[in-house]
Amino acid sequence: MLDNLPRGTICIEDMEIGMSRYLLKTITDRDIELFAEVSTDRNPVHLDDDYARDTIFGGRIAHGMLTAGLISAVIGEQLPGHGTVYMGQTMKFLAPVRPGDTVEARVTVREIEHPKRRVTLDCACRVGDRVVLKGEALVLAPSAKFD
Template identity: 85%
Template sequence: MLDNLPRGTICIEDLEIGMSRYVQKQITDRDIELFAEVSTDRNPVHLDDAYAMDTRFEGRIAHGMLTASLISAVIGEQLPGHGSVYMRQDLTFLAPVRPGDTVRAEVTVADIDHARRRVTLDCRCSVGDTVVLKGEALVLAPSRKFD
C-alpha cells in the first residue's frame, strides 16, 4: 500500500523551487519477487536467504532499482506528475533496503528552466532516519500551453 499525497499534474507554470512530494511504501517479499521477474535480475542476494546471509549485507536486500522506482512514481504521478518525461536520473545508493522496510521516496524542485520546460529535482529515499538513496533527476514538465 502506498501512502502519498494526491496524484495528478502540476504544470511548469505552477512549479516553485522547494516544492516537494513523496510516496511511502513497505517493500514486501512479493515486491522483490515481482521486480526480479520483470527486470530479469535474479541475483540471489535478493531472493535466496542462505546465499544472502553470507554476503556483506548478512541477509536479503531489495533491488536498488526497485527502491529507485519509487522516485519514478513520485515524478510520474505527483511532481510534476502526469505528462512528465524523464530525461536523466543520477543515483547514489547509500544503504540497503530489506524486505519489510518502509521506504519514503521524496522529490524536491531544485531548479526550473521555464524556457525549455525542464525541471531539476533533488531525490532521496529513506528508511526511517537512514537515507538509502539520493540523486538528481531532470524532467520535461507538462505545460498548459501545450495541452
C-alpha cells in the first residue's frame, strides 16, 4: 500500500512555515528483502524469524534506514520535491517498524532562508499514534528563479 499526495515540486517562493506533506507505506517482507539486498545489511533481526524471536524485539523488524528512506521520498517527490538537494539529516529511531506496519512519513516546513534557498524540515514517521522516527532535514530547495 502506498498512498501519498500529488508528486512534483513546490518552489521555495511558494513555501510557507507549517506546510506539510506525507506518504503512507505498508512495509512488506519484500521491501525488507529488497532493502537487505541493495544495502547489503543482512542482519538476521530483519530476515530470520527464529533469530529475531530471541531478540529484544521479539520478532523481525524493518531496517531503520528503510523507514528513514520514506522521509527522503517525501522530500524528493513532494516537499520541496523534484530538484531538491539534501544538505543534512538528523534522526532518532524511537520504536521498531515490523513487517505489515503502515508507516506515515511526514515532513513539515519549520524554517525558510530565502536568500540561500535553504529550508529546514521537521521529519517524523509514525505507525498509528506511535512515533517511530523523528528528526530534521536541511535542504536546498528549487526556485522558480532558476528554471
